[in-house]
Amino acid sequence: MPEAYNTSKNGSVPKPVLLIVLDGIRPDVLRAAIRDGDAPALGFLAERGEAVWDGVSVFPSITPAATAAIATGEPPAESGILGHAWYDREEGRVVVYGAMRETVISTGPVKVFHNNVWRMNRDDLTAPTLFEKLDERGIDGACVNFPVRRGPHEHPVRARSVHRYKRLANRSELLGASVDGPKEYYMGDLFYSRDTGLHGRTGVGGLRRSVGINDAYAAGVGAMLLAEKAAPFTLVYFFKGDSITHHKGLAAQRRHVTTLDQYVEDMFDAAGGPEKMLEDYAVLALSDHGHTPLLPNRRRFVRLGRILGEGASAGSRVSFGPGLEIVVVPNGRSALLYFEEGVEREKVVTNVLSRRGVDLAAWREDGWGVVRRLGRELKFRPADTVGDGPRDAAGRAWEFSGDPRALEIEVSDGGIGYGEYPDALERLWGCLRSPRCGDVVLSATPGYTFGEVSGNFHEQSDHGSLHASDSNVFVLASGISVPHRLTDVVPILLDHFGAGAETAVAETGRKA
Numbered sequence: 001m002p003e004a005y006n007t008s009k010n011g012s013v014p015k016p017v018l019l020i021v022l023d024g025i026r027p028d029v030l031r032a033a034i035r036d037g038d039a040p041a042l043g044f045l046a047e048r049g050e051a052v053w054d055g056v057s058v059f060p061s062i063t064p065a066a067t068a069a070i071a072t073g074e075p076p077a078e079s080g081i082l083g084h085a086w087y088d089r090e091e092g093r094v095v096v097y098g099a100m101r102e103t104v105i106s107t108g109p110v111k112v113f114h115n116n117v118w119r120m121n122r123d124d125l126t127a128p129t130l131f132e133k134l135d136e137r138g139i140d141g142a143c144v145n146f147p148v149r150r151g152p153h154e155h156p157v158r159a160r161s162v163h164r165y166k167r168l169a170n171r172s173e174l175l176g177a178s179v180d181g182p183k184e185y186y187m188g189d190l191f192y193s194r195d196t197g198l199h200g201r202t203g204v205g206g207l208r209r210s211v212g213i214n215d216a217y218a219a220g221v222g223a224m225l226l227a228e229k230a231a232p233f234t235l236v237y238f239f240k241g242d243s244i245t246h247h248k249g250l251a252a253q254r255r256h257v258t259t260l261d262q263y264v265e266d267m268f269d270a271a272g273g274p275e276k277m278l279e280d281y282a283v284l285a286l287s288d289h290g291h292t293p294l295l296p297n298r299r300r301f302v303r304l305g306r307i308l309g310e311g312a313s314a315g316s317r318v319s320f321g322p323g324l325e326i327v328v329v330p331n332g333r334s335a336l337l338y339f340e341e342g343v344e345r346e347k348v349v350t351n352v353l354s355r356r357g358v359d360l361a362a363w364r365e366d367g368w369g370v371v372r373r374l375g376r377e378l379k380f381r382p383a384d385t386v387g388d389g390p391r392d393a394a395g396r397a398w399e400f401s402g403d404p405r406a407l408e409i410e411v412s413d414g415g416i417g418y419g420e421y422p423d424a425l426e427r428l429w430g431c432l433r434s435p436r437c438g439d440v441v442l443s444a445t446p447g448y449t450f451g452e453v454s455g456n457f458h459e460q461s462d463h464g465s466l467h468a469s470d471s472n473v474f475v476l477a478s479g480i481s482v483p484h485r486l487t488d489v490v491p492i493l494l495d496h497f498g499a500g501a502e503t504a505v506a507e508t509g510r511k512a
């Protein structure tokens with residue numbers, strides 16, 4: 001272990017931390033699996049530690065935005081990562097990080113690969129990551145498959161398949177020779193700090209599969225890192241549960257939890273068994289967002305490009321120009337709308353809100369967030385600088401104007417109570433402040449989806465909205481404080497590793 005790791009505020013050594021992220025697993029699904037005895041390892045963690053079943057994701061509740069929030073401690077407005085896709089006004093193009101196969105194909109596989117592996121972490125991510133912050137404190141990190149992983153160490157591309165693609169596509173400028181990551185970084189055949197003997201799986205089905213990125217690999221490398229106690233901080237990511245749920249629904253997710261639990265058990269066993277694991281390590285396990293079942297017919301797809309009519313277009317290759325004044329970027333059950341100057345927001349909002357499947361619209365106006373739903377409108381902003389107001393569960397005061405029922409908010413005894421839109425003010429505010437989110441953001445009614453930039457949409461289930469079913473996550477924690485928001489993970493980890501001491505010094509300095 002690095003020398004600096006042995007220093008902390010009390011002189012005692014904080015336990016190393018394992019952070020497990022299970023993409024898209026709903027709290028109620030995991031809870032049922034634990035109750036039925038189908039998830040013994042995660043059940044052990046919940047029983048020995050603390051469990052939160054109503055934690056909250058960010059908005060949009062979609063993987064790139066949510067994983068960026070986990071890795072940086074910042075909402076999308078500060079992390080810079082809004083969703084699977086957004087429109088870059090400066091470059092005049094839609095940036096796609098990858099999603100459905102059709103979306104990847106319509107955008108161009110090499111470009112998506114570039115965006116996902118290089119551009120997102122290097123160019124678009126506007127906040128420091130946990131790996132960078134821990135490195136400043138002399139603490140090394142290890143990362144397996146997690147998409148947001150920028151760090152201080154350079155990792156060369158290992159996969160021959162990428163070099164082959166570079167030649168084939170003649171797009172070598174898009175695929176760099178290396179990326180920056182934590183000390184130990186593993187992502188299939190693409191990047192590996194050391195030869196684990198676990199890579200080298202070739203497969204069919206596109207670049208992602210051909211570079212060996214899969215959950216069994218993640219569990220194998222995770223087990224190796226834990227057995228070696230390789231790093232004070234280890235992050236292991238499992239993505240398959242999300243895609244299974246998109247294609248096959250929540251019943252399939254429920255079955256898949258058993259597989260995920262086996263991976264967790266394998267990692268615990270590598271560390272000497274569950275008891276020893278929790279003795280030696282602090283463990284955090286959480287999901288990044290939830291999932292909402294879709295209606296069984298094609299009406300589940302809200303085709304925004306068509307609804308907004310002439311002058312509007314949704315697609316991976318659209319940009320403003322003659323005849324095009326609205327760019328629509330669907331992100332599953334949320335959508336980002338970008339306007340050319342002169343577009344009347346009111347007209348657009350009235351139109352989309354009259355359509356089946358569009359639950360709410362939100363935008364930024366003169367320093368306020370505005371949300372409209374069911375004919376009710378609420379303006380809101382943090383009251384941090386302008387005085388007092390009712391407070392949310394995290395203690396932040398908010399100023400309102402309009403009808404709080406637009407967000408099912410109830411105010412009693414100076415406290416804010418949420419209904420179907422958990423932590424709605426903080427989450428909307430964490431999105432709307434970013435110019436990258438566009439001029440209006442939409443959230444879909446349960447059962448519906450806006451699909452993706454390719455015009456395709458998922459079969460069984462989707463996410464991205466402000467609604468609780470997409471937004472609630474589970475968090476299990478042992479040996480470390482339990483976060484309620486994804487953005488709480490970083491401060492809790494920094495505190496665990498002794499950043500609290502440095503913060504105290506900084507605050508003392510400021511007062512003096």
Ligand SMILES: [Zn+2]
Pocket residue numbers: 024063242243246463
């Ligand atoms: Zn998903």
